[in-house]
Amino acid sequence: TDRGTFIINGTERVVVSQLIRSAGVFFSSKQSGGSGLFGAKLIPGRGAWLEFETASNGVIYVKIDRRRKLPVTTLLRALGKSKISEIKQLFEDIDTGDVKYIEATLEKDTTHGANEALIEVYRKLRPGDLATVDNARQMIERMFFDFKRFDYSRVGRYKINKRLGKDTPNTTENRVFQMDDLVDIIREIIRLNNDPEAVSDDIDALHNRRVKLVGELISRQFRVGMLRIQRNIMDRMSMSDLETVTPAQLINARPIVAAVREFFTSSQLSQLLDEVNPLSELSHKRRLSSMGPGGLSRERAGFDVRDAHPTHYGRICAVETPEGANVGLVLNLATYARINDYGFIETPYLRVKKGKVTDEIVYLDAYEEMSETIADAGAQIDESGKFINERVSARRDQQAGQVDVEEVTLMDAAHKQVLGSTASLVPFIEKNRIDRSLTGSNMQRQAVPLLTPEAPTVGTGIEHDVARYSSQLILAEGAGEVVRADADAVEVKYKDGVKKYELIHFAKSNDDRSINQKVRVSRGDKVKKDDILIEGASVADGEIALGRDLRVAFMPWGGYNMDDAIILSNRLVEDDSLTSINIKDYTVEIRETKLGDEIVTRDIPNVSEESLRNLDENGIIQVGSEVRAGDVLVGKITPKGEQELSSEERLLRAIFGEKAKDVRDTSLRMNNAGGGKVVAVKVFSSEEGHDLKSGVLMQIQVFVAQLRKIMVGDKLAGRHGNKGVVAKIMAVEDMPFMEDGTPIDVVLNPLGVPSRMNLGQLFETHLGMAAKALGYKVATPPFNGVPTEVIESELEKAGYAKDGKSQLYDGRTGEAFEERTTVGVMHMIKLHHMVSDKLHARSTGPYTMVTQQPLGGKAQNGGQRFGEMEVWALEAYGAAATLQEMLTIKSDDVYGRAKAYESIIKGEPIVGPKLPESFNVLVKELQGLGLRVDLVDEDDSETEVVDAENVIASSQPQADASTKVVADDDDDDDTVMDEADEVDFDEDGMSVEIAEEFNEEREEA
Known part of the structure; x- marks a missing residue:
């Protein structure tokens, strides 16, 4: 698509660029015995690697393609330099x-x-094959001089020229192996070995790592497909009659399609577009990953690769990277960085001539930057562009220091060139500790689009650009006039005709968020190029708007905001300030079965009219219906197998004919967490030519939208890594209020600030307070923000104290609080960790087949795990009865739990537990190992041995005419499963012994 994504099988995906070691030659030393002896690696774009190393006795060896090593002179001789002289x-x-x-x-x-x-090289590479001179010469010819098998690649040739100081032209002929490259590499190894000051090349520097963009990644797959096709054509040509064959018979394009499809669907670098909000989309498209084919793996990557490197300056964002296993492996491009033809990242600088900064902008990669002296963007300059001070802070060769103005050759283009798109949205980021800024940047990407978004009062000036480069704005393509503007479409008349832009309403994103566009122009408006016509989610007035500006106070309040908890005013619920829309889709397939096709119908056996109230005559829910948990969305019945009929059923069959034939209700129902309004229904059927899986006649997809108001347990955050969970929502009249009667919206814990050292939130709060009162918006760019003195004077201008504190009054009593409180306006965002997605409870539900224990997890309607450590806690507490319940009737004592349920319903006391199912599993497993398991009754003086099988059988109810008998795998007594029958309890005091035959014999002896 035109917004940098791919639509594959109906889902929007993005191919992440790969940051990977560049082709070329790298020199490194292995420290051995005090002196570092150098080796080298020659890495081509494709083909065999050459690895050189110097042994401690001074011999230089080479390994070809990771095989056994041989002296480098052998390779020189094999390639034609045969004389020692x-x-x-x-x-x-x-x-x-x-x-x-x-x-x-x-x-x-x-x-x-x-x-x-030649023969020696051949033996090392192909041990076991017959080594002749011709074979060897052919193999070397193929391995190093055949362009199909060996290619330095454009980048490789360029890097080798740069590193060895050559100017070999970058043409196809020069991209195969060159004899003089080999000689130069050996010369460089000797030079480094003789130079005591020599250092290894830095493989983590950005001039040795390059970015593979989408095109290159796909072309690699395409090449794989083409090679497969070539092989297939060769095979077919050898088999078919060349006189009569047509090209169509030889060529089959399927391998190419398969290779490219495989890349898009299953490559590690092809990812589902992160569609939580426009910022997360933009950030995802600018992402760089060191993982993927040919890259690193999480487990193998050490600290060096993950570290920030001096060459990242201005090229890779210094803040944004995930927390956890991928830290430092997944990075983001910096704001002004661009990628050059060779795949190296460049960053812009201003040219400085004779101590004067010019307007000339130069883009440099990390290698070109080495020889320059670069002043930082904070250096003071006068109107004419001359530096004011004699000495400025600058960096040369990756080392920072103070230099004379005359030596400076370049100057940073902007203060925020170190940061990426997300981090540069954080105001006063320079006043935060870096790890909190990282959390803040990552959380902005999780902000849920709100119903009524609001652009921040205190921004950084980049909000407009972020909105523009995301896919959420539709802009005018030139000067024109709006001839139609309604909820369905906007039409604009340009010079060359009318163009129609259709709107999207309540569509579901990859992330279950609602995509809804709103029109920003009216009919008759004159527009010019880049004016906003249509605005999407999380955009307000053409600026990115992830959250709302709320009035916050930093104060403890009755212990409710302990530990990062947040107290909110009920006003935010009533005004829908923090309300978002969630859209979930529910899919049902109508299949062919052996007993007949499944049917979509409104006529479902044993279902109340109430839960069918919203279905149309076909049994599919109508758009616009309000649904609750348990309602039927699509009515569907499945034919059931014939069973032995009872006499009553036979009578019914005789009277009503086949009508009472058995069907099972397999309708699609709303799950327990769900509910909301049906916003769309899609019906796909094979009759209408839709491509469905085999055996599927029809597929129905129902989209249900849910209005999510803010509630206790939802996660809120600021832009400075200050996140918390809503602990209490209070009536407006109970919230603290200011002297003019304005109630506070949010009460935050003041202890969240000092230890975390993210003071940016306080500066934002103070400046936001003044700006809101004086009615303007603020742009405070990173590292070049509003000075403290200005904030103080603006606060005084707005009529507040210059320390930003106000006297608050308790809403419950009306009395003034003892201390003055920091009050201000902060931009807060609601994150997509919402409590309604996590809230979960179970009374009874599904059990595992083998152990009969409850399943785990919300999706399976499972229970809470009561693990080993929880058992210790109850043991330490001495809560024996609770512990026994946990491990038996609340878990896998099949009979006991049924009786307990019955007792609760009848209001009788619950009787103690029986054998848990996991004991039976243990016995069976031991029997499977061929051990005889007996239960020994301790009370009996005779120490009577009881057969385990009988006990297991008796711990379950006795057989009865109506019970189903489940045959066991072995030929012992049949195990009877029915939870409704009474059973006598065994005596207490049974202990288990595993008595092997030879133990008994030994005792007798």
Whole structure:
């Protein structure tokens, strides 16, 4: 699509760019015995790697494609430099140190002449194959000089030229292996070995890592598909008659389609678009991942790769990265960064000439930046662009320091060039501790679009751009006039004709949020290029609006806001200030079964008219209906297998014919968490040509929208990492109020500020208070924000104390609080961790097949896990009865739990538990190991051995005419399962012993 995403199988996906080690040559030293001996890696775009290393005795070895190592002179000879004198001559000017590396290597080299060398190389690469000179020559030819198999790639050639100081033209002929590259690499290794000051190349620097964009990732898959096609064509040509064959018979394009489809559907880099809000979309498209094919894995990546690096400055956001396993592996582009033709990230600087800053902007990658002296954006300059001070802080060769103005060659383009799109939305980010800013940036991406969003009073000036570059705004394409503007479409008459823009209403995003657009123009309006016509979610007045500006006070209030909890005023519920819309879809498939097709109908057996009230005559719910938990959305019946008929049923069949034939109710119902309004119904059927899975006749999708008001348990946050959970929603009249009677909206805990050192929230609060009172909006750019003195003077101008504190009064008593309180306006966002998605309760529900214990998790309507540590807690407390209940009748004592349920309903006392099912499982598992398991009755003086099978059978109810008998796997007594029957309890004091035969024999002996 035009917004940088792909629509695959109806879902919107985005391909994340990959940040990966560049092709080229890298030199590194292994510390051995005090002196670092250097080696090198030659990594082509595709083909065999070459790894060089220097042994402690001065021999230089090479490994081809991770095989066994051989002396580097052997490879030189195999490639045509067969004479010792020739080889020595290549290196005589550089190999002048104490250790003669080439001589040591030649001594180690056992081969004489090119042919022996070829055979030696072949043996190392293909051990076990017959080594002849021709085979070897062919293999080397194919491995290094065939462009299909070996390609440095444009980047690789460019990097090798840069590192070795060459100017080989970057053409296809020069992108296969070159003899002089090999010689230069060996020369460089010798030079580094002889130089005591030499250091390894930094593989984590951004001039050695490059970005693979979508095109390159897809072209790689495309190439795989093409190679498969080529193979297939070769096979078919060899088998078919070339006289009569047509191209169509030879070529089958399926492998290409399959390769590309596989990439889009299952690659680690092709991800579902993060559609929570416009900012998360934008951030997702600007993301860089070090993982994926050819990249790192979470487990293998060490600290070095994850660390921030000096070359990240202005290229990769210094703040935004996930917390957890992916920290430092998933990064975001900085605000002004761009990616050049070779895939390296560039950042802009202003050219400085003779101490004067010019308007010329230059983009540099990390390598080009090394030789420049760059002043930071905070350096003071006068109107003409000259530096005011004699010395400025600058950096050269990744080292920061103070330099003379004359030495400066470049200056940072902007203060916020270190930050990415999300972090630069945080005002006063320079006053926060970095880890809190990280949390704040990550949480802005989880903000739920509100019903009535509001752009922040205190912003950073970038809000408009973020909204514009997200997919949520539709802009005018040129000057024109609006000829139609209603809820369905906007039509604009341009010079070259009328263009129609259709609106989306209450569509479901990937993330269950509601996408709803609103018109911003009226009929007859004149528009110019880039005017806003239609606005989407989380956008207000053309600016990104993730939350609401609320009046906050920092004060403890009755202990309710302990530990980051938040107290809200009921006004926010009544005015729908923090209300969002959630849309869920429910899908049902109508299939063919062996006993006949399933049917969609309104006529469902044993279902009340009440729960069918919203269905149309076909049994599908109508759009606009209000549904509650348990209501039928789509009525569906499935034919059931024939069973033994009782005499009454036979009579009914005789009277009513086949009508009473057995069907099962398999309708789609609203789940317990759900409810809301049906906003759309989609029906797909194979008759109408929709592509459905085999065996599926029809698929019905129902979309239900839910209005989510703010409630206790929802998560709120500011933009500074100050997050909390709503603990209490109070009546407006009980909230603290200001001297003019204005009640506070939100009460935050003051202890959340000092230890976390995110003071940005206080500056935002003070400045927001003044700006709201004086009626203007503030842009305070990162690292260049509003000075403290200005905030103080603005507060005084607005009639508040300059420390930003006000006297508050208790809403319950009307008395003044002892201390003055910090009060102000803060932009707060509602995050998508909403309590209505997490609230969960169970009385009875499904059980696991084998152990008969309750399932876990909300989706399965499961119970809460009572684990080992919880058992210890009850043991330590001495709560024996509670513990026994937990492990038996509340869990897997099948008979006991049924009786307990019955007793609760009848109001009788609950009788103690019987054998839990997990004991039976243990016995069966031991029997499966061939052990005989007996239960020994301790009370009996004779120590009578009881057969375990009988006890298991007797712990379940006795067989009865009406009970179903479930045959057991072995030939012992049948186990009878029916929870309704009475049963006698065994005596207490049964202990279990696993008595193996030989134990008994040993005792007798």
